[in-house]
Amino acid sequence: MTSSTTIGSSPRLRFAPSPTGYLHVGGARTALFNWLFAKHHGGTFVLRVEDTDTERNRPELVDGILESLQWLGLNWDEGPVFQSQRMNLYRAAAEKLLASGAAYLCYCPPEKYAGGDAAPEAEGGAAHSVRRVTRCGCRDGKSSPGDQKPAVRFRVPLGTTTAFDDIVFGKNAVANEEIEDFVLLRSAKEPGSDLGLPTYQLGAVVDDIEMRITHVVRGADHLSNTPKQVLLYRALGAEVPAFAHLPLILGPDRTRMSKRHGATSVASYQDEGFLPEAFRNFLALMGWSSGDDSEFMRTDELIRRFSLEAVSRTNAVFDRAKLEWYNTQYLQKLPVEEILPAVRAELERARIWRAEWAGAERDWFAHTVDMLRPRTRLLPDFSHWARAFFSDSFDYDQQAREKFWKDERLPAMLGKLADSLAALPEWNHDACDHALRAIAEAEGVKAGLLINATRVAIVGQAVAPPLFDTMVTLGRERVVGRLRRAIPMIGSK
Protein backbone atom coordinates (compact mmCIF):
# COMPACT_ATOMS: atom_id res chain seq x y z
CA MET A 1 0.00 0.00 0.00
CA THR A 2 2.59 2.49 1.10
CA SER A 3 5.57 2.60 -1.17
CA SER A 4 7.74 3.92 1.63
CA THR A 5 7.23 0.52 3.19
CA THR A 6 10.28 -0.77 1.43
CA ILE A 7 11.41 -3.24 3.96
CA GLY A 8 15.13 -3.24 4.30
CA SER A 9 17.11 -6.40 4.58
CA SER A 10 16.65 -6.41 8.31
CA PRO A 11 13.85 -4.37 9.83
CA ARG A 12 14.07 -3.50 13.48
CA LEU A 13 10.91 -3.54 15.54
CA ARG A 14 10.27 -2.83 19.16
CA PHE A 15 7.69 -3.28 21.84
CA ALA A 16 7.88 -0.62 24.52
CA PRO A 17 5.62 -1.28 27.50
CA SER A 18 5.45 1.00 30.43
CA PRO A 19 5.51 -0.63 33.86
CA THR A 20 2.44 1.10 35.19
CA GLY A 21 0.43 -2.12 35.11
CA TYR A 22 0.45 -5.71 33.98
CA LEU A 23 0.68 -6.70 30.31
CA HIS A 24 -2.88 -6.42 29.06
CA VAL A 25 -4.40 -7.97 25.97
CA GLY A 26 -4.00 -4.81 23.90
CA GLY A 27 -0.32 -4.60 24.69
CA ALA A 28 0.07 -8.29 24.01
CA ARG A 29 -1.52 -7.89 20.58
CA THR A 30 0.82 -5.00 19.81
CA ALA A 31 3.80 -7.05 20.91
CA LEU A 32 2.57 -9.99 18.86
CA PHE A 33 2.23 -7.95 15.66
CA ASN A 34 5.68 -6.46 16.12
CA TRP A 35 7.05 -9.92 16.70
CA LEU A 36 5.22 -11.49 13.76
CA PHE A 37 6.43 -8.76 11.45
CA ALA A 38 10.00 -9.09 12.65
CA LYS A 39 9.91 -12.86 12.30
CA HIS A 40 8.31 -12.69 8.90
CA HIS A 41 11.08 -10.47 7.59
CA GLY A 42 13.92 -11.97 9.52
CA GLY A 43 14.27 -8.76 11.47
CA THR A 44 15.08 -7.87 15.04
CA PHE A 45 12.60 -7.50 17.85
CA VAL A 46 13.71 -5.20 20.63
CA LEU A 47 12.16 -4.84 24.06
CA ARG A 48 12.26 -1.47 25.74
CA VAL A 49 10.81 -0.52 29.09
CA GLU A 50 9.44 2.99 29.14
CA ASP A 51 9.84 3.85 32.76
CA THR A 52 10.38 7.58 32.69
CA ASP A 53 7.41 8.44 34.83
CA THR A 54 8.91 7.85 38.22
CA GLU A 55 5.64 8.78 39.90
CA ARG A 56 3.52 6.08 38.30
CA ASN A 57 6.22 3.54 37.71
CA ARG A 58 6.06 0.25 39.52
CA PRO A 59 9.42 -1.44 38.93
CA GLU A 60 8.15 -4.66 40.44
CA LEU A 61 5.70 -4.96 37.54
CA VAL A 62 8.47 -5.30 34.98
CA ASP A 63 9.06 -8.95 35.78
CA GLY A 64 5.40 -9.74 35.34
CA ILE A 65 5.35 -8.08 31.95
CA LEU A 66 8.42 -9.97 30.83
CA GLU A 67 6.94 -13.22 32.11
CA SER A 68 3.73 -12.68 30.20
CA LEU A 69 5.70 -11.95 27.06
CA GLN A 70 7.70 -15.10 27.57
CA TRP A 71 4.61 -17.14 28.26
CA LEU A 72 3.25 -15.93 24.95
CA GLY A 73 6.47 -17.02 23.31
CA LEU A 74 7.31 -13.52 22.15
CA ASN A 75 11.02 -13.72 22.66
CA TRP A 76 12.99 -10.57 22.08
CA ASP A 77 16.36 -10.29 20.41
CA GLU A 78 17.62 -7.25 22.28
CA GLY A 79 16.89 -5.71 25.62
CA PRO A 80 15.13 -5.12 27.79
CA VAL A 81 16.47 -1.61 27.61
CA PHE A 82 15.32 0.65 30.41
CA GLN A 83 14.71 4.29 29.62
CA SER A 84 15.38 5.17 33.22
CA GLN A 85 19.00 4.24 32.59
CA ARG A 86 19.39 6.41 29.53
CA MET A 87 18.50 9.83 30.87
CA ASN A 88 21.65 11.42 29.51
CA LEU A 89 20.53 10.51 26.00
CA TYR A 90 17.25 12.36 26.32
CA ARG A 91 18.78 15.35 28.01
CA ALA A 92 21.44 15.59 25.33
CA ALA A 93 18.71 15.54 22.70
CA ALA A 94 16.81 18.24 24.55
CA GLU A 95 19.92 20.39 24.80
CA LYS A 96 20.46 19.94 21.10
CA LEU A 97 16.93 21.05 20.35
CA LEU A 98 17.28 23.98 22.71
CA ALA A 99 20.51 25.00 21.02
CA SER A 100 18.98 24.86 17.57
CA GLY A 101 15.94 26.80 18.67
CA ALA A 102 13.64 23.90 18.01
CA ALA A 103 12.72 23.91 21.67
CA TYR A 104 12.42 26.48 24.40
CA LEU A 105 12.30 26.73 28.15
CA CYS A 106 8.86 27.14 29.61
CA TYR A 107 8.53 28.65 33.05
CA CYS A 108 4.81 28.31 33.38
CA PRO A 109 3.71 26.39 36.48
CA PRO A 110 2.64 22.85 35.56
CA GLU A 111 -0.85 23.43 36.94
CA LYS A 112 -1.50 26.02 34.28
CA TYR A 113 -2.05 23.34 31.69
CA ALA A 114 -3.48 20.65 33.87
CA GLY A 115 -7.04 19.84 32.99
CA GLY A 116 -8.72 18.99 29.75
CA ASP A 117 -11.06 16.06 29.88
CA ALA A 118 -8.99 14.54 32.61
CA ALA A 119 -10.08 17.32 34.95
CA PRO A 120 -13.05 19.08 33.37
CA GLU A 121 -14.02 20.76 36.61
CA ALA A 122 -10.85 22.85 36.55
CA GLU A 123 -11.51 26.52 36.04
CA GLY A 124 -15.19 26.24 36.64
CA GLY A 125 -16.23 23.40 34.38
CA ALA A 126 -16.21 25.35 31.13
CA ALA A 127 -12.48 25.17 30.89
CA HIS A 128 -12.29 22.21 28.58
CA SER A 129 -14.68 23.68 26.08
CA VAL A 130 -12.63 26.80 25.58
CA ARG A 131 -9.34 25.08 25.89
CA ARG A 132 -6.88 26.15 23.26
CA VAL A 133 -3.77 24.57 21.95
CA THR A 134 -0.94 25.22 24.36
CA ARG A 135 1.17 28.15 23.24
CA CYS A 136 2.44 30.32 26.02
CA GLY A 137 4.52 33.46 26.19
CA CYS A 138 7.61 31.47 27.02
CA ARG A 139 7.73 30.47 23.38
CA ASP A 140 8.70 34.03 22.53
CA GLY A 141 10.85 34.47 25.57
CA LYS A 142 8.30 36.71 27.23
CA SER A 143 8.27 34.92 30.55
CA SER A 144 10.82 35.49 33.22
CA PRO A 145 12.39 32.61 35.11
CA GLY A 146 11.23 33.49 38.59
CA ASP A 147 11.34 30.61 41.07
CA GLN A 148 9.83 28.08 38.72
CA LYS A 149 12.16 25.45 37.28
CA PRO A 150 11.62 25.28 33.52
CA ALA A 151 10.22 22.52 31.38
CA VAL A 152 11.49 22.12 27.85
CA ARG A 153 8.81 22.50 25.20
CA PHE A 154 9.00 21.80 21.52
CA ARG A 155 8.54 24.86 19.34
CA VAL A 156 6.01 23.61 16.80
CA PRO A 157 6.72 25.38 13.50
CA LEU A 158 3.56 27.23 12.56
CA GLY A 159 2.04 27.89 9.18
CA THR A 160 2.56 24.44 7.79
CA THR A 161 1.17 20.95 7.88
CA THR A 162 2.76 17.77 9.16
CA ALA A 163 2.03 14.65 7.22
CA PHE A 164 3.07 11.03 7.33
CA ASP A 165 2.07 7.76 5.79
CA ASP A 166 0.71 5.10 8.02
CA ILE A 167 0.90 1.54 6.73
CA VAL A 168 -2.48 0.79 8.25
CA PHE A 169 -4.32 4.11 8.24
CA GLY A 170 -2.89 5.60 5.11
CA LYS A 171 -2.08 9.25 4.62
CA ASN A 172 -2.33 11.45 7.66
CA ALA A 173 -1.95 15.21 7.77
CA VAL A 174 -2.60 17.75 10.44
CA ALA A 175 -2.19 21.52 10.52
CA ASN A 176 0.61 22.40 12.89
CA GLU A 177 -1.66 24.97 14.51
CA GLU A 178 -3.46 22.00 15.98
CA ILE A 179 -0.36 20.63 17.61
CA GLU A 180 0.47 22.01 21.02
CA ASP A 181 3.98 22.91 22.06
CA PHE A 182 4.36 19.63 23.86
CA VAL A 183 6.75 19.08 26.72
CA LEU A 184 10.01 17.28 26.04
CA LEU A 185 11.57 17.47 29.45
CA ARG A 186 9.56 17.99 32.60
CA SER A 187 10.64 20.65 35.02
CA ALA A 188 13.14 19.42 37.56
CA LYS A 189 11.81 18.05 40.81
CA GLU A 190 15.04 17.59 42.67
CA PRO A 191 16.68 20.78 43.99
CA GLY A 192 20.03 20.00 42.42
CA SER A 193 19.26 19.51 38.77
CA ASP A 194 18.14 22.06 36.25
CA LEU A 195 16.31 19.75 33.88
CA GLY A 196 13.84 17.02 34.62
CA LEU A 197 12.72 13.71 33.23
CA PRO A 198 11.83 13.16 29.58
CA THR A 199 8.26 12.68 28.47
CA TYR A 200 7.02 9.84 26.33
CA GLN A 201 7.33 11.84 23.11
CA LEU A 202 10.99 12.59 23.57
CA GLY A 203 11.96 9.27 25.05
CA ALA A 204 10.27 7.25 22.37
CA VAL A 205 11.70 9.23 19.49
CA VAL A 206 15.22 9.46 20.83
CA ASP A 207 15.27 5.74 21.55
CA ASP A 208 13.72 4.76 18.27
CA ILE A 209 16.43 6.76 16.53
CA GLU A 210 19.20 5.41 18.71
CA MET A 211 17.96 1.84 18.38
CA ARG A 212 17.58 2.28 14.62
CA ILE A 213 13.95 1.19 14.71
CA THR A 214 12.66 0.97 11.16
CA HIS A 215 8.99 0.25 11.84
CA VAL A 216 7.03 1.74 14.69
CA VAL A 217 4.06 -0.56 15.26
CA ARG A 218 1.84 0.47 18.13
CA GLY A 219 -1.76 1.10 19.19
CA ALA A 220 -3.92 3.59 17.34
CA ASP A 221 -4.14 5.64 20.50
CA HIS A 222 -0.79 7.00 19.34
CA LEU A 223 -2.00 8.00 15.91
CA SER A 224 -2.73 11.55 17.02
CA ASN A 225 0.68 11.84 18.64
CA THR A 226 2.54 10.79 15.58
CA PRO A 227 2.74 14.22 13.93
CA LYS A 228 4.52 15.49 17.05
CA GLN A 229 7.02 12.72 16.73
CA VAL A 230 7.50 13.29 13.03
CA LEU A 231 8.35 16.89 13.90
CA LEU A 232 10.81 15.64 16.50
CA TYR A 233 12.54 13.29 14.09
CA ARG A 234 13.05 16.13 11.67
CA ALA A 235 14.25 18.57 14.31
CA LEU A 236 16.73 15.93 15.42
CA GLY A 237 17.83 15.43 11.85
CA ALA A 238 16.80 11.81 11.82
CA GLU A 239 15.05 9.71 9.25
CA VAL A 240 11.38 9.13 9.99
CA PRO A 241 10.57 5.44 10.40
CA ALA A 242 7.57 3.67 8.92
CA PHE A 243 4.51 3.83 11.14
CA ALA A 244 1.79 1.25 11.51
CA HIS A 245 -0.97 1.93 14.00
CA LEU A 246 -3.12 -0.91 15.19
CA PRO A 247 -6.85 -0.58 15.83
CA LEU A 248 -7.71 -0.77 19.49
CA ILE A 249 -9.14 -3.72 21.35
CA LEU A 250 -12.32 -2.76 23.13
CA GLY A 251 -14.45 -4.30 25.84
CA PRO A 252 -17.91 -5.75 25.10
CA ASP A 253 -19.47 -2.31 25.55
CA ARG A 254 -17.17 -0.94 22.88
CA THR A 255 -15.24 1.22 25.27
CA ARG A 256 -11.58 0.83 25.91
CA MET A 257 -10.81 -2.36 27.75
CA SER A 258 -10.28 -1.83 31.43
CA LYS A 259 -10.46 -3.67 34.71
CA ARG A 260 -14.21 -3.39 34.85
CA HIS A 261 -14.41 -5.57 31.76
CA GLY A 262 -13.07 -8.44 33.81
CA ALA A 263 -9.86 -10.18 32.92
CA THR A 264 -7.64 -7.94 30.86
CA SER A 265 -4.20 -9.13 31.84
CA VAL A 266 -2.36 -11.78 29.92
CA ALA A 267 -1.38 -13.33 33.22
CA SER A 268 -5.01 -13.94 34.13
CA TYR A 269 -5.50 -15.99 30.97
CA GLN A 270 -2.37 -17.92 31.73
CA ASP A 271 -3.74 -18.61 35.20
CA GLU A 272 -7.07 -19.71 33.82
CA GLY A 273 -5.36 -22.39 31.78
CA PHE A 274 -5.30 -21.14 28.24
CA LEU A 275 -2.59 -22.44 25.94
CA PRO A 276 -0.23 -19.68 24.79
CA GLU A 277 -0.42 -20.72 21.17
CA ALA A 278 -4.21 -20.61 21.20
CA PHE A 279 -4.07 -17.18 22.79
CA ARG A 280 -1.63 -16.05 20.15
CA ASN A 281 -3.81 -17.35 17.34
CA PHE A 282 -6.81 -15.56 18.81
CA LEU A 283 -4.92 -12.31 19.27
CA ALA A 284 -3.52 -12.44 15.76
CA LEU A 285 -6.99 -12.40 14.30
CA MET A 286 -8.02 -9.30 16.14
CA GLY A 287 -7.33 -6.62 13.61
CA TRP A 288 -5.65 -8.84 11.10
CA SER A 289 -6.68 -11.60 8.75
CA SER A 290 -4.87 -13.78 6.32
CA GLY A 291 -7.10 -12.60 3.52
CA ASP A 292 -9.03 -15.82 3.22
CA ASP A 293 -11.19 -17.49 5.83
CA SER A 294 -8.39 -19.26 7.66
CA GLU A 295 -8.79 -19.10 11.40
CA PHE A 296 -6.84 -21.94 12.89
CA MET A 297 -3.29 -20.94 12.14
CA ARG A 298 -0.37 -22.18 14.12
CA THR A 299 2.43 -19.81 14.84
CA ASP A 300 4.67 -20.71 11.92
CA GLU A 301 1.77 -20.11 9.58
CA LEU A 302 0.98 -16.81 11.27
CA ILE A 303 4.56 -15.73 10.75
CA ARG A 304 4.52 -16.83 7.16
CA ARG A 305 1.30 -15.04 6.29
CA PHE A 306 1.49 -11.91 8.41
CA SER A 307 1.65 -8.49 6.86
CA LEU A 308 0.94 -5.03 8.19
CA GLU A 309 -0.87 -4.10 5.00
CA ALA A 310 -3.58 -6.58 5.89
CA VAL A 311 -4.23 -5.00 9.27
CA SER A 312 -7.72 -3.61 9.69
CA ARG A 313 -8.59 -0.06 10.71
CA THR A 314 -11.62 -0.99 12.76
CA ASN A 315 -11.47 -1.37 16.51
CA ALA A 316 -12.25 -4.88 17.67
CA VAL A 317 -14.23 -6.13 20.62
CA PHE A 318 -12.55 -8.75 22.74
CA ASP A 319 -14.64 -11.92 22.58
CA ARG A 320 -13.89 -14.36 25.32
CA ALA A 321 -16.15 -17.05 23.89
CA LYS A 322 -14.09 -17.11 20.75
CA LEU A 323 -10.90 -17.29 22.77
CA GLU A 324 -12.27 -20.34 24.55
CA TRP A 325 -13.14 -21.89 21.23
CA TYR A 326 -9.56 -21.43 20.10
CA ASN A 327 -8.33 -23.08 23.24
CA THR A 328 -10.66 -26.00 22.71
CA GLN A 329 -9.41 -26.35 19.17
CA TYR A 330 -5.79 -26.35 20.26
CA LEU A 331 -6.45 -28.81 23.05
CA GLN A 332 -8.11 -31.02 20.44
CA LYS A 333 -5.98 -30.71 17.36
CA LEU A 334 -2.41 -30.39 18.54
CA PRO A 335 -0.37 -33.59 18.51
CA VAL A 336 -0.95 -34.90 22.01
CA GLU A 337 2.77 -34.78 22.71
CA GLU A 338 2.63 -31.01 22.44
CA ILE A 339 0.05 -30.51 25.13
CA LEU A 340 1.55 -32.97 27.59
CA PRO A 341 3.87 -30.40 29.22
CA ALA A 342 0.98 -28.03 29.82
CA VAL A 343 -1.16 -30.80 31.31
CA ARG A 344 1.72 -31.86 33.47
CA ALA A 345 2.12 -28.32 34.75
CA GLU A 346 -1.57 -28.22 35.55
CA LEU A 347 -1.42 -31.50 37.47
CA GLU A 348 1.62 -30.29 39.34
CA ARG A 349 -0.24 -27.17 40.23
CA ALA A 350 -3.07 -29.31 41.56
CA ARG A 351 -0.48 -31.46 43.39
CA ILE A 352 -1.60 -34.70 41.77
CA TRP A 353 1.28 -35.17 39.35
CA ARG A 354 3.27 -38.39 39.65
CA ALA A 355 6.79 -38.78 38.38
CA GLU A 356 6.07 -42.18 36.77
CA TRP A 357 4.01 -40.45 34.14
CA ALA A 358 7.14 -38.93 32.74
CA GLY A 359 8.92 -42.25 32.90
CA ALA A 360 7.63 -45.80 32.89
CA GLU A 361 3.99 -44.77 32.57
CA ARG A 362 4.54 -42.16 29.93
CA ASP A 363 2.43 -43.97 27.37
CA TRP A 364 -0.40 -44.37 29.83
CA PHE A 365 -0.27 -40.65 30.56
CA ALA A 366 -0.27 -39.67 26.91
CA HIS A 367 -3.11 -42.02 26.16
CA THR A 368 -5.18 -40.79 29.07
CA VAL A 369 -4.69 -37.15 28.12
CA ASP A 370 -5.58 -37.99 24.56
CA MET A 371 -8.76 -39.69 25.71
CA LEU A 372 -9.73 -36.86 28.00
CA ARG A 373 -9.03 -33.89 25.76
CA PRO A 374 -12.11 -33.88 23.53
CA ARG A 375 -14.01 -32.93 26.67
CA THR A 376 -11.68 -30.21 27.87
CA ARG A 377 -11.81 -26.52 27.26
CA LEU A 378 -9.25 -25.17 29.70
CA LEU A 379 -6.24 -26.82 31.29
CA PRO A 380 -7.78 -27.03 34.79
CA ASP A 381 -10.38 -29.39 33.37
CA PHE A 382 -7.70 -32.04 33.65
CA SER A 383 -7.42 -31.60 37.38
CA HIS A 384 -11.06 -30.81 38.06
CA TRP A 385 -13.64 -32.97 36.41
CA ALA A 386 -11.00 -35.39 35.16
CA ARG A 387 -9.30 -35.56 38.52
CA ALA A 388 -10.31 -39.16 39.16
CA PHE A 389 -8.14 -40.25 36.26
CA PHE A 390 -5.05 -39.00 38.01
CA SER A 391 -5.87 -39.26 41.67
CA ASP A 392 -7.72 -41.62 43.97
CA SER A 393 -8.85 -38.67 45.98
CA PHE A 394 -11.78 -37.09 44.23
CA ASP A 395 -15.29 -35.90 45.00
CA TYR A 396 -18.61 -37.29 43.83
CA ASP A 397 -20.56 -34.68 42.00
CA GLN A 398 -23.85 -34.16 43.81
CA GLN A 399 -25.93 -33.61 40.70
CA ALA A 400 -24.44 -36.69 39.08
CA ARG A 401 -25.33 -38.77 42.13
CA GLU A 402 -28.88 -37.50 42.17
CA LYS A 403 -29.34 -38.12 38.50
CA PHE A 404 -27.74 -41.54 38.07
CA TRP A 405 -27.94 -43.17 41.50
CA LYS A 406 -31.70 -43.01 41.87
CA ASP A 407 -32.63 -46.67 41.33
CA GLU A 408 -32.68 -48.62 44.61
CA ARG A 409 -31.65 -51.85 42.87
CA LEU A 410 -28.31 -50.25 41.99
CA PRO A 411 -26.30 -51.31 45.07
CA ALA A 412 -27.08 -54.97 44.48
CA MET A 413 -26.45 -54.78 40.75
CA LEU A 414 -23.20 -52.87 41.11
CA GLY A 415 -22.10 -55.41 43.70
CA LYS A 416 -22.60 -58.15 41.17
CA LEU A 417 -20.82 -56.10 38.57
CA ALA A 418 -17.85 -55.62 40.86
CA ASP A 419 -17.69 -59.36 41.49
CA SER A 420 -17.98 -60.09 37.81
CA LEU A 421 -15.29 -57.60 36.86
CA ALA A 422 -12.99 -58.89 39.55
CA ALA A 423 -13.29 -62.38 38.12
CA LEU A 424 -12.71 -61.41 34.51
CA PRO A 425 -9.92 -63.43 32.90
CA GLU A 426 -9.03 -60.52 30.62
CA TRP A 427 -9.19 -56.80 31.34
CA ASN A 428 -10.11 -54.98 28.17
CA HIS A 429 -12.87 -52.91 26.62
CA ASP A 430 -14.94 -55.79 25.27
CA ALA A 431 -14.61 -57.94 28.36
CA CYS A 432 -15.89 -55.10 30.55
CA ASP A 433 -18.61 -54.37 28.05
CA HIS A 434 -19.86 -57.98 28.04
CA ALA A 435 -19.70 -58.29 31.78
CA LEU A 436 -21.82 -55.23 32.31
CA ARG A 437 -24.37 -56.05 29.64
CA ALA A 438 -24.73 -59.59 30.94
CA ILE A 439 -25.71 -58.29 34.34
CA ALA A 440 -28.07 -55.71 32.87
CA GLU A 441 -29.77 -58.42 30.90
CA ALA A 442 -29.99 -60.81 33.83
CA GLU A 443 -31.48 -58.07 35.99
CA GLY A 444 -33.85 -56.94 33.27
CA VAL A 445 -32.61 -53.33 33.16
CA LYS A 446 -31.21 -51.24 30.37
CA ALA A 447 -27.46 -51.22 30.10
CA GLY A 448 -27.54 -47.42 30.27
CA LEU A 449 -28.71 -47.55 33.86
CA LEU A 450 -25.65 -49.49 34.90
CA ILE A 451 -23.32 -47.60 32.63
CA ASN A 452 -24.30 -44.24 34.02
CA ALA A 453 -24.32 -45.38 37.61
CA THR A 454 -20.94 -47.04 37.20
CA ARG A 455 -19.43 -43.95 35.65
CA VAL A 456 -20.40 -41.87 38.62
CA ALA A 457 -19.11 -44.57 40.93
CA ILE A 458 -15.66 -44.79 39.38
CA VAL A 459 -14.94 -41.18 38.43
CA GLY A 460 -17.41 -39.23 40.54
CA GLN A 461 -18.74 -37.36 37.54
CA ALA A 462 -21.56 -37.61 35.06
CA VAL A 463 -19.10 -36.46 32.42
CA ALA A 464 -16.31 -38.71 31.32
CA PRO A 465 -15.04 -40.53 28.26
CA PRO A 466 -16.93 -43.68 27.18
CA LEU A 467 -17.23 -45.95 30.18
CA PHE A 468 -15.33 -49.00 28.99
CA ASP A 469 -12.42 -46.91 27.79
CA THR A 470 -12.45 -45.27 31.16
CA MET A 471 -12.40 -48.66 32.89
CA VAL A 472 -9.47 -49.91 30.87
CA THR A 473 -7.54 -46.74 31.56
CA LEU A 474 -8.22 -46.82 35.27
CA GLY A 475 -7.36 -50.50 35.59
CA ARG A 476 -9.20 -53.34 37.22
CA GLU A 477 -8.03 -52.74 40.74
CA ARG A 478 -9.21 -49.17 40.84
CA VAL A 479 -12.49 -49.85 39.09
CA VAL A 480 -13.47 -52.72 41.38
CA GLY A 481 -12.26 -50.87 44.45
CA ARG A 482 -14.09 -47.69 43.61
CA LEU A 483 -17.23 -49.59 42.75
CA ARG A 484 -17.28 -51.29 46.14
CA ARG A 485 -16.45 -48.05 47.87
CA ALA A 486 -19.33 -46.29 46.16
CA ILE A 487 -22.04 -48.88 46.75
CA PRO A 488 -22.77 -47.87 50.35
CA MET A 489 -23.03 -44.24 49.20
CA ILE A 490 -25.85 -44.99 46.82
CA GLY A 491 -29.18 -44.09 48.27
CA SER A 492 -27.56 -42.27 51.15
CA LYS A 493 -27.13 -38.56 51.04
Add this chain to the structure above:
RNA sequence: GGCCCCGUGGUGCAACGGUUAGCACGCGGCCCUUUCAAGGCCGAAAUACGGGUUCGAUUCCCGUCGGGGCUACCA
Protein backbone atom coordinates in the same frame (compact mmCIF):
# COMPACT_ATOMS: atom_id res chain seq x y z
C1' G B 1 -15.80 21.81 22.92
C1' G B 2 -11.57 21.39 19.07
C1' C B 3 -8.69 18.12 15.88
C1' C B 4 -8.23 13.15 13.91
C1' C B 5 -9.77 8.04 12.93
C1' C B 6 -13.43 4.23 12.28
C1' G B 7 -18.67 2.21 10.90
C1' U B 8 -20.57 -5.58 7.05
C1' G B 9 -25.16 -10.23 11.52
C1' G B 10 -24.52 -10.01 18.91
C1' U B 11 -18.79 -10.86 18.20
C1' G B 12 -14.08 -11.65 15.08
C1' C B 13 -12.98 -11.51 9.97
C1' A B 14 -14.00 -12.03 3.96
C1' A B 15 -16.09 -9.68 -0.41
C1' C B 16 -11.05 -4.12 -2.31
C1' G B 17 -17.70 -1.32 -8.70
C1' G B 18 -21.06 -6.70 -10.73
C1' U B 19 -21.53 -12.80 -5.29
C1' U B 20 -28.28 -15.68 -3.92
C1' A B 21 -23.13 -10.51 0.75
C1' G B 22 -18.84 -15.68 2.35
C1' C B 23 -16.29 -17.98 6.86
C1' A B 24 -15.85 -18.56 12.12
C1' C B 25 -17.53 -17.83 17.38
C1' G B 26 -22.00 -17.58 19.95
C1' C B 27 -27.30 -18.92 19.59
C1' G B 28 -31.54 -22.54 17.97
C1' G B 29 -32.70 -27.39 15.75
C1' C B 30 -31.38 -32.23 13.89
C1' C B 31 -27.88 -36.41 13.46
C1' C B 32 -24.36 -39.32 16.15
C1' U B 33 -24.69 -41.43 21.30
C1' U B 34 -23.52 -44.70 27.18
C1' U B 35 -23.10 -39.20 30.17
C1' C B 36 -20.78 -34.84 28.46
C1' A B 37 -17.95 -33.03 24.82
C1' A B 38 -15.95 -33.34 20.02
C1' G B 39 -17.76 -34.05 15.03
C1' G B 40 -21.55 -33.68 10.85
C1' C B 41 -25.93 -31.24 8.80
C1' C B 42 -29.66 -27.33 8.90
C1' G B 43 -31.43 -22.49 10.62
C1' A B 44 -32.16 -17.32 12.55
C1' A B 45 -29.02 -13.12 12.18
C1' A B 46 -25.47 -7.72 8.80
C1' U B 47 -23.77 -3.74 4.64
C1' A B 48 -25.90 2.66 10.56
C1' C B 49 -29.06 6.49 7.95
C1' G B 50 -29.79 10.12 3.92
C1' G B 51 -28.07 12.13 -0.44
C1' G B 52 -25.05 11.85 -4.66
C1' U B 53 -21.33 9.53 -8.77
C1' U B 54 -22.22 5.21 -11.91
C1' C B 55 -25.53 0.92 -16.41
C1' G B 56 -24.49 -1.01 -11.49
C1' A B 57 -22.69 0.43 -5.06
C1' U B 58 -20.77 -3.06 1.04
C1' U B 59 -17.02 -0.92 -2.08
C1' C B 60 -16.08 6.01 -4.48
C1' C B 61 -17.81 11.32 -2.67
C1' C B 62 -20.75 14.53 0.84
C1' G B 63 -23.81 15.06 5.10
C1' U B 64 -26.12 13.01 9.54
C1' C B 65 -25.87 9.71 13.39
C1' G B 66 -23.02 6.30 16.25
C1' G B 67 -18.31 4.62 18.31
C1' G B 68 -13.15 5.43 19.33
C1' G B 69 -8.57 8.31 19.91
C1' C B 70 -5.86 12.76 21.00
C1' U B 71 -6.31 17.39 23.18
C1' A B 72 -1.09 15.88 30.56
C1' C B 73 5.32 18.46 32.95
C1' C B 74 0.79 9.76 31.54
C1' A B 75 2.40 6.46 28.24
